[in-house]
Amino acid sequence: MYLVTAKEMRNLDRYTIDHLGVPGVVLMENAGKAVAEEIMHRFPEPKTAVILCGSGNNGGDGWVVARHLQFRGWKVYLWLVGAVEKMAPDARVFYEVCQRLTRIEIDPQQERDQLRRHLEQADVVVDALLGTGATGQLRPHIAEVVALVNQQSKAFVVAVDLPTGVDADTGGVLTEAVQADLTVTFAFPKWGHYLRPGADYSGEVKVADIGLSPCASPELEPSARINLPSDWQHHLPPRSAWAHKGTHGHLLVVGGSRGMLGAAVMAGEAAYRTGAGLVTITVPSSEQLPLSAKVTQQMVWSWPGESTFSPDSWQMIEERRTRFSAVAIGPGLGRFAGEADWLGELMKRMEVPMVLDADALNILSDHPSLLQKRPSPFATVLTPHPGEMARLLACSVAHVESSRRQAAGELAQKTGAVVVLKGRYTIVAFPDGKQILNLTGSPALAKGGAGDLLTGMIGSLLAQRIPLGAAVPMAVYLHGKAGELAVSSVPHSVMFSDILSAIGPALRQCCQ
Numbered sequence: 001m002y003l004v005t006a007k008e009m010r011n012l013d014r015y016t017i018d019h020l021g022v023p024g025v026v027l028m029e030n031a032g033k034a035v036a037e038e039i040m041h042r043f044p045e046p047k048t049a050v051i052l053c054g055s056g057n058n059g060g061d062g063w064v065v066a067r068h069l070q071f072r073g074w075k076v077y078l079w080l081v082g083a084v085e086k087m088a089p090d091a092r093v094f095y096e097v098c099q100r101l102t103r104i105e106i107d108p109q110q111e112r113d114q115l116r117r118h119l120e121q122a123d124v125v126v127d128a129l130l131g132t133g134a135t136g137q138l139r140p141h142i143a144e145v146v147a148l149v150n151q152q153s154k155a156f157v158v159a160v161d162l163p164t165g166v167d168a169d170t171g172g173v174l175t176e177a178v179q180a181d182l183t184v185t186f187a188f189p190k191w192g193h194y195l196r197p198g199a200d201y202s203g204e205v206k207v208a209d210i211g212l213s214p215c216a217s218p219e220l221e222p223s224a225r226i227n228l229p230s231d232w233q234h235h236l237p238p239r240s241a242w243a244h245k246g247t248h249g250h251l252l253v254v255g256g257s258r259g260m261l262g263a264a265v266m267a268g269e270a271a272y273r274t275g276a277g278l279v280t281i282t283v284p285s286s287e288q289l290p291l292s293a294k295v296t297q298q299m300v301w302s303w304p305g306e307s308t309f310s311p312d313s314w315q316m317i318e319e320r321r322t323r324f325s326a327v328a329i330g331p332g333l334g335r336f337a338g339e340a341d342w343l344g345e346l347m348k349r350m351e352v353p354m355v356l357d358a359d360a361l362n363i364l365s366d367h368p369s370l371l372q373k374r375p376s377p378f379a380t381v382l383t384p385h386p387g388e389m390a391r392l393l394a395c396s397v398a399h400v401e402s403s404r405r406q407a408a409g410e411l412a413q414k415t416g417a418v419v420v421l422k423g424r425y426t427i428v429a430f431p432d433g434k435q436i437l438n439l440t441g442s443p444a445l446a447k448g449g450a451g452d453l454l455t456g457m458i459g460s461l462l463a464q465r466i467p468l469g470a471a472v473p474m475a476v477y478l479h480g481k482a483g484e485l486a487v488s489s490v491p492h493s494v495m496f497s498d499i500l501s502a503i504g505p506a507l508r509q510c511c512q
């Protein structure tokens with residue numbers, strides 16, 4: 001499923017109407033009817049609704065909603081908040097239908113006692129004021145009505161396409177926004193539904209098919225998609241009865257400095273759970289023995305070239321590096337003298353797909369040129385949380401969080417790496433500008449170790465030679481799904497081991 005900007009939506013709209021000739025009023029009828037059906041699905045018995053319509057086509061959808069609810073016995077209070085003479089032509093068609101059906105209140109733009117009274121009676125309020133056509137800060141008369149809607153607390157609030165006041169592309173709030181319980185959007189979800197604070201105003205987001213043309217040509221192709229198993233589940237290799245431990249890849253995990261061995265172990269365990277045939281963890285030689293006593297299924301080596309960083313001390317890697325089909329660097333890595341040369345040497349020598357996380361990213365922040373050491377065409381995946389992203393882009397965390405889509409895209413384009421910007425809705429950004437938004441996840445993942453798990457899962461799927469464009473979104477989706485499935489009681493008490501155990505069920509749910 002695509003994820004669109006307002007402009008991409010308009011392009012698809014225009015193609016359907018102008019090029020294919022589907023009348024706009026047909027799309028509007030389908031849109032309004034879809035909203036009415038979602039409402040009646042939640043309220044099977046007729047209730048009282050206040051429907052607030054702007055002058056544009058978002059308002060047009062509102063007139064259609066009003067007619068359908070009224071036909072099904074609802075008490076409907078209809079309000080035009082805007083100027084009739086400025087009404088969009090398609091909206092005008094349905095406005096005039098409503099005029100023949102019932103009284104339409106015109107917002108007086110000063111005292112609004114009547115509107116308050118209607119809102120107090122409402123079981124449902126429909127926000128059809130502004131949709132994807134909103135630009136700039138809300139004009140006062142709209143902002144005042146939005147405030148009135150938010151002041152009443154009884155009604156179930158349904159936003160048409162977008163909550164009024166939410167920017168379709170950034171999720172930013174234009175002055176203020178309608179706090180919706182449900183948003184019914186059309187054809188494809190918009191970025192604004194999943195970027196804060198817009199995500200907090202959207203409530204549950206339902207996507208209605210209104211008969212819009214699917215993407216008909218490359219130039220119309222939106223640049224983003226929602227992460228869905230249907231896009232990659234066929235890439236998970238089946239388990240042949242003839243398989244052996246060498247059949248499903250060998251991941252090298254590099255990390256685990258003193259006091260942070262657990263991170264490397266967790267990444268390694270997650271890699272096994274996600275299907276890797278072999279996992280080797282490398283830790284500082286001082287930690288190798290203690291760790292060997294702790295882990296069973298994973299081989300434990302010391303860091304390559306740890307002592308002298310001289311070329312010949314990399315012999316171990318030279319002799320064995322072809323054994324590995326992917327490498328993950330970072331879980332519990334820590335910072336140390338000579339880190340840049342060491343990481344650069346490792347990045348250069350490992351001619352396999354590579355995941356960089358945690359302190360490997362922080363070292364990269366101080367030495368961005370290290371990425372140029374990566375031998376092409378081997379892929380590199382960066383998995384920053386917002387703090388690491390801020391360091392990589394030399395900006396503030398607030399800036400990253402207020403422009404997640406742009407930040408992820410910028411780093412991917414700048415580095416040529418695949419960027420996984422973690423968060424409630426993780427974004428996977430590719431160097432060619434394509435992006436994938438992931439919707440799975442749970443507050444249970446807001447704990448130490450969750451990032452190490454994801455690093456191990458991405459490394460595991462890359463080690464199994466799953467194509468990059470499938471391996472990364474698959475791992476991100478499964479990681480979030482495992483976080484959901486791990487919650488047996490409350491998310492507060494979920495442990496790393498619960499999430500680890502949930503990887504298998506998540507795989508079964510998505511890939512069988």
Ligand SMILES: NC(=O)C1=CN([C@@H]2O[C@H](COP(=O)(O)OP(=O)(O)OC[C@H]3O[C@@H](n4cnc5c(N)ncnc54)[C@H](OP(=O)(O)O)[C@@H]3O)[C@@H](O)[C@H]2O)[C@H](O)CC1
Pocket residue numbers: 009013027028031054055056057058059060061082086088129130131132133134135136137138139142160161162174186187210212
């Ligand atoms: N394929 C689809 O997705 C379909 C979507 N539909 C609906 O159409 C809207 C988009 O309609 P559009 O007319 O382009 O724009 P809006 O209705 O969202 O808003 C335009 C009106 O709002 C006024 N406006 C703009 N910015 C502000 C602001 N900051 N404050 C107050 N008012 C604002 C604008 O006034 P102007 O003076 O600028 O003209 C317009 O009056 C989409 O969201 C869907 O709901 C179709 O119904 C079906 C197909």
Ligand SMILES: [K+]
Pocket residue numbers: 058127128129130131159160161162163164
């Ligand atoms: K709206």
